[in-house]
Amino acid sequence: MRTPSPFHDANASAGGKSFGDLPEWDLSDLYAAPDAPEIERDLDWLDAECRSFAADYEGKLAELDAAGMRDCIHRYEKIDSVAGRVMSYAGLRYYQKTTDTGRAKFLSDAQDRITNATTPLVFFSLEVNRIEDARLDALFAQDDALARYRPIFERLRAMRPHQLSDELERFLHDQSVVGAAAWNRLFDETIAGLEFDVEGEEAEGPLGIEATLNLLSDPDRTRREAAAQALARVFGKNIALFARVHNTLAKEKEVEDRWRNMPSPQTGRHLANHVEPEVVEALRDAVVAAYPRLSHRYYELKRKWLGLDKLEVWDRNAPLPMEDPRQVDWDEARETVMTAYADFSPKMAEIAEPFFDKGWIDAGVKPGKAPGAFAHPTVADAHPYVMLNYLGKPRDVMTLAHELGHGVHQVLAAGQGELLSSTPLTLAETASVFGEMLTFRKLLSQAPDANARKVLLAGKVEDMINTVVRQIAFYDFECKLHDARRKGELTPDDINALWMSVQGESLGDAFTFMDGYETFWAYVPHFVHSPFYVYAYAFGDGLVNALYAVYEEGNPDFQEKYFEMLRAGGSKHHKELLAPFGLDASDPAFWDKGLSMIEGMIDELEAMEAQG
Structure with a gap:
């Protein structure tokens, strides 16, 4: 019984009515x-x-x-x-x-x-x-x-x-x-009810978590810092509750895993994802080995662009100085994504159209609404629903492309029926990340000058670092958390230390970390709702990078093969699904192929920087 969960950790935040006529769900089809x-x-x-x-x-x-x-x-x-x-x-x-x-x-x-x-x-x-x-x-x-x-x-x-x-x-x-x-609900309701007094934002009154997280990507560094400090204060005040949630869920999992003779805390997730542990470990090891070539290099570039000696955590998602801070209204976001989908295949745009016109998207930010974004397939004889928290940022357009990709996948897979339509998490991210890539490539091809191209490339690199590097760091944090919980109760300080142990390694020497950042594990819903889910994002991104490379190489009948892959839902193993494209995720070199696409974009950014 598939209860929806807001799994996608989108960069969405508080909004208003200035982005156009934002759609709301019509749940009457259920x-x-x-x-x-x-x-x-x-x-x-x-x-x-x-x-x-x-x-x-x-x-x-x-x-x-x-x-x-x-x-x-x-x-x-x-x-x-x-x-x-x-x-x-x-x-x-x-x-x-x-x-x-x-x-x-x-x-x-x-x-x-x-x-x-x-x-x-x-x-x-x-x-x-x-x-x-x-x-x-x-x-x-x-x-x-x-x-x-x-x-x-x-x-x-x-x-x-x-x-x-x-x-x-x-x-x-x-x-x-x-x-x-029950613990999931406690977490959801606590997060949704948190209020943040952000210095300098007093006129707005206390902000919700989405509005506060949104400020971490504000052009004004003072506002970003104020938001980070507010997050740290509120997380700190509630850290005992969040530690209790994590301690209880990790212990409950350990007890059940022990009774079931699971060899590791991750085994249940691997079985559910229908993926071999060695494939996941190959992915994890490839990404960790690539940290210096990816996130460390990129953030050193960003440090120079921002003119700082060191980046603080509130600079991680800061817009670049040369970036146009304009907001994108809803109609433009829809047109951008739908045009990119139609350029790939008119059929893809046709499948996506009803989401906008029939109440299948809930886009606005409202009090008490769950944070982030997700696409829920509901049941095979109905249709999916997409949730967003749309704020008109360019990244919100990419989130629309991402979640709409999920929706297209779910519509196509519904033909398999209720039991076979549900796709393992590792493959469920394929269409969403591919939808993002199509939208990004469309925008890149229309870049009017080198500066606009740099901004687009940097934004995509940041998104892929968030999807690959950050999610694998999250996965390592979870592995450490569950291993440590097996040895006894974890204090908030214990969990904080585990969090920080993966942050410096993944982000690199360009960063220093503010007091209070050690509590930022507390708001990540994946750890609570679906332990070890997060590696699916890195799996999906690596898979799509390799898949897109095949598309650019002109693989015969690629579009039809792609739709056949989506129609398969959960009826085929990843090896069988990728074979028509000449790809094999069990080959360790497969992940390096995907990571090399990110590396190539950073190469281009460094070359542009060298040219002044």
Whole structure:
């Protein structure tokens, strides 16, 4: 049941009405209202169908013939779809205003109801994992309609070594609503309710976290510093709560991992992503080895451009002195992204069009709205929804391109059906990062002069450093955090020290770090909502850089191959998806190919600097 989460760590912030007519979600394609009778109808159906499903199949899966197993899977898929529709509606309403207690209660009650309804289904994966391989292979050979679900069986069965008793699995299922889900909500509501008194911004009153983070990219260095200091003050005051959230979630994960005999804290994420641990480690090692060639070099350039002896953390996302600080209104942002999509393929723009016209995007910044941006696929028989916090910055245009790429991917993958449409995180970033790249290349080709080209290149390098270098540093922080938690409770100072241990290494000698920056781990939602998610961003960026290089080389029928890859959803392994492009993510040299694209842009920036 896919409850949406604001995973994309977008550079969005507080806004107003000056960017044009910003769209809002129309959730009526899911349900007309929270009191719509269809919601209770669907919940009642789930109660009855889950009981009926268990009565029909519990203890009998191994005896089913091919037709019987196919019918069983179709019924299971329908249950997943109905539950996913309810949870998508409840979750999307909640993220529109996380401080609304009524919306929070509706989400919590829906989660409780669905958890209770689906408890009888816990047997399903347990029994599937007890079926002999030869038996399943024979069933797949007899029925092509069943065989298309083979990837689902393979992913379930990857958990066989880590499966607990039926009774324990039921307990974990029932207990989930007061476990991680409850701590996630506490984190979300705390973050959304924080207020920041930023020196010099008194006329605006206390700012929310998005507005304050937005000031870190303000042209005025004094305002950036004031925002950073305000963030540090508020995080510092709340650090005990954030440390409690992280301690509890990391310990809960350690307990469950230990019972499941998981060899590492990362194993569950790798299994969910359908990616081999050695592939992730090759990615991680390649990026860390490239820190000096990427982030260290770039930030040394930026230090010179800003005319500073040292960069402070509030300079990391500062605009360049030669950058035009103009704001981009919504219509221009839409036109920029849609033109870039259409230039690649009119079909891509056609798929994206309804997002703007049918209430599939919620763009404005509003009190209590979740920070960042995301695209949620909802269910296969509906459509995705995109959330932004649009502020008219050039980076907000790139965020639109990113999330719209997710949306296009999700629309195309929906044809696989509910169980096969969901894409592993490592591949879920493919279309989003590719959409960003198309938009960037379009803008770069239209740059009127060398100065404009420099600004665009620098902006893209910064975005890729944030996506690759910063996310791998985040991944290393998480690895250290979970390893340390296994040895005992972590104080806020312990967690702060782990955070700082990866910051200097990844950012380089161009930086000094203000007092208080050690608490900035506290607001990153990925660590709370989805441990070890973050390497998927670096995976997706490296994959897309390699993929785009193939596109530029004129690979025959690239567009159609690309759409076929997106249509596959979660039905194919990354090796199979990349083969038509002559790429292989399990080859260590693959990651160097992607990183070399970033390095080449920094080479060009250094050459431009040398020429004056």
